[in-house]
Amino acid sequence: MESSRNIKITAFGKTDVGLIREHNEDNFLIADVDAGLKTSSLDDNLQFTLGAKGALFLVCDGMGGAAAGEVASTMAVETIATEMENRTPSTRERFARGMRRAIELANEKINFQSRVNQNERGMGTTCTVVGLTDRNLLVGQIGDSRCYVLRERYLAQITKDQSLAWQLIEAGAMTVEEAKSFEHANIILQALGVQEKVDVVLSSVPLCRGDIVLVSSDGLHGPVSDDEMRDILLTEPDPKKACEVLIGKALEREGPDNISVVVARFEGDGLPEPEGEDSSSLGFVAYDPGTDPEDPEPRRRTSGMAVEKITEELLVHADAIEATTKGAMPTSLSSSTASTPATSTELPASDEPASRPFLTFILVTLLAALGGAIFLAFQQSHVPDLPNSKTTGSPAQEPSLTTQPTTKPTTSEIDEPTAGGSH
DSSP states (O other): OOOOOOOEEEEEEEOOOOOOOOSEEEEEEEEETTTEEESSSSSSOOEEOOOTTTTTEEEEEEOOOOOOOOHHHHHHHHHHHHHHHHOOOOOOOHHHHHHHHHHHHHHHHHHHHHHHOOTTTTEOOOEEEEEEEESEEEEESSOOEEOOOOOOOOEEOOSOOHHHHHHHHHHSSSOOOHTTTTTTTTTTTTOOOTTSOOEEEEEEEETTTTTTEEEHHHHHHSSSSSHHHHHHHHHOOOOOHHHHHHHHHHHHHHHHHHSSEEEEEHHHHHHHHTTOOOOOGGGGOOOOOBBHHHBBOOSSSSSTOOOOOOHHHHHHOHHHHHHTTOOOOSSSOOOOTTTTOOOOOOOOOSSSOOOOHHHHHHHHHHHHHHHHHHHHHHHHHSSSOOOOOOOSSSSOOOOOOOOOOEEEOGGGGGGOOSSSSSO
């Protein structure tokens, strides 16, 4: 593992309820894991040197209505930070696997809590976890909270939103500008606590001296454009001041959602200068930490959580797609990371012949059925026709049982709990 002794971090985080919501269901956390310091309430910048156990920066955007979303996001940041704090110093790969396990454990705890407490039924949260033990920034993501890296004058988004709008953009069905006014922009494909299992998406980017990392909920990057965020980060190099100005800009745009921002600046001799680094190549790069026989994957269920399995297939209705497309659409917009298609296994036919008693039983059953049919036909031939009491028409169509994707509310749906979660 590369030396981390000379990587200096200056970080600040802030959250705001916005101008429309009654409750703030967002949460953030900054952690110097070596020092055992984790906080979501700062009066000034937090400065520390990266240690062997690493550093963490989290933003979670809760959903579920009333106070349930706040419960979910709080459980997420606390569970993840505690799990990472209890780990021993390790390689980058083991640190990334630890992040993934911590996020999965947070999902299990929130899912279980929502089942045992009726008032918290259906709660969930997005989760973007940024961590590092050396110069390589590691990101674990569920939902549509984002992570950006500013290098010199170039701001790059290094996460991919797990949302319907993002899928449509990648499919070429809509532009980024069109996505801003997309009526189904509040549909996300994964959230912690909504399903029993989640698929944590890991990505990585090597840092350079002077890089600034921004982690935000969609209360910021929804109303504020990437160019505006870049200009603010360039104008305000101090993380605390940058957070305040970023949130102020979102409030100028009517603050339609809760707003959470974490800004961290990275300096020190442990990082190379950006000269020679191609800033334009920054972006999402998937990261696979592999597996380790001595570091097994976690149990998929938390001890004592005997809960039934939930399988959700996130299908998109045709009218939602037609509203945004100008041409042919892909045949399926189901998220490969949000659902697993059902499979069926055919059992091989037995070569062993059926027993004689069984054949006798089948023969007797068939004879009895034939006799009953003859009797009924005879009876009907001696009964006059009666008027039919049922009207002729198409049978009633059965309602669709297709499971809906996780939906985040518009401002007109504030505090209304939904099946998949709202924020």
